[in-house]
Amino acid sequence: MAPLRSIAGKFVHAAFTVQSGHHHATLHKALPASTSETASIHSLSEMCRLFRATPENNLYLAASQFGRGVFVNESVPRGDVILSIPISSCFRDDEPPDWFARFTEDDDVTDYERYDPSAWAIRLAASLIDMALDGDAKTEDVKRGRELWKSLLPDKDMLRASLPVHWSEELLLGTKCTALEVAVDNAFFSRGNAVMAISDKLGQFLNDRERFDEEELKQKCHDALDMVQTRACRVERTCEDGIQWGPPLRVLAPIFDFINHASAKTTGKFTANAEFGIEGETMGDINDAKLVVRALKDLTGGEEVLIDYGDSARPAWKCLNSYGFVPINDPKSDIVEDGFVENVAELWMNGLRFEVDPHSIPFDLVEVAGAQTMLEGTENDSNEEPLSPLVVKAIAKRSSEAALHMLLVSDLSDTEDTPEYRHSATLSALLRKSQYQVLDAFTENLKSIMF
Secondary structure (H helix, E strand, C coil): CCCCCEEECCCCCCCCCEEECCEEEEECCCCCCCCCCCCCHHHHHHHHHHCCCECCCCEEEECCCCCCEEEECCCECCCCEEEEEEHHHCEECCCCCHHHHHCCCCCCCCHHHHCCHHHHHHHHHHHHHHHHCCCCCCCHHHHHHHHHHHHCCCCHHHHHHHCHHHCCHHHHHHCCCHHHHHHHHHHHHHHHHHHHHHHHHHHHHHCCCCCCCHHHHHHHHHHHHHHHHHHCEEECCECCCCCECCCCEEEECCCHHHCEECECCECCCCECCEEEEEECCECCECCCCEEEEEECCCECCCCECEECCCHHHCCHHHHHHHHCCCCCCCCCCCECCCCCCCCCEEEEECCEEEEEECCEEEHHHHHHHHHHHHHCCCCCCCCCCCCCHHHHHHHHHHHHHHHHHHHCCCCCCCCCCCHHHHHHHHHHHHHHHHHHHHHHHHHHHHHHHHC
């Protein structure tokens, strides 16, 4: 087990990007599992052809330890291209459907305001809804490719059950994660505003509410937003020298969006073996650019392609909130970047909440534990280090109690038993397990200091 490295101050998470050349992108991607039948190698090969992605014949979908994933048929040397798909074949947030743009056009609005990044999910969701309305798909090949891609997407009800923004209060509280509860509260109101914005524009376009009743219309908006939330990728519009020439572009890239997540920051079994980025971009023009996935190491035939989704996939509660799954993390694995935090768990002490990881101790927690030992009349000499044996013992005791509490929470309701509810309850339990593993590793590392 990796030892505790330090007493940590306030955790600060900077936006994480994966670079390829001078260009970079940040992933915002989907739940990999699906209730659809496992696709054959022909399915991805045909999609590659229709979307003009290369290489055409080396990727296939199959069952994996993550549910379903993308595998290589033949070996790929380190640095070589695993997948390259033109941006022009993707859904883009700067190309909303005509019916959406028509009802949002305003000559008094600046280009920056019109392409406000906070509204990117709404524009992409409108494009997905337009696909269902047989909207413009640029070319016949792209249209056929999107139909094939759509047939392989996750079941809408199960995807909805994967996202905490749709969960009941009971399920949410069952995660024992305050950070997730706060994030879901914020997302709930943002989601409501987004649904209202899309349904209003779509209603004006249809001009006939008999096609969809009010609730069905809203549900279709939710379904589209679920897909965008879990499958979109952020692309930075930058020059070779790194200067940004336009607002970030969000795209939903078929084929690419089936690739599963693994951390690039830890050692061990569940680590990323590929990275992605933008190539072929020029100043003021991203139309000829491509989203490219390259091997970080030599891949053998039959190996699953895994990329790091970035900062939105860590810690585990954030990954669940963003993508609808709990990542597979080994809290005992080594961190390849000093000071990096892969996963955290919630720890309450004396009415205060802290986030701990297996390899460091928040300094504020040390102070609170020190104050507790003083109040209990067991304080050490004032000249001793803050992290005294008694302080370590107090923190370890509280951490052990918190870990045990994670195991005592009931998983399922006695009154509800649907596949969707069971899926949500399983994810809630997996998040608790993830926090338990962090607390357990944290406690064991504390004990290594004591003895």
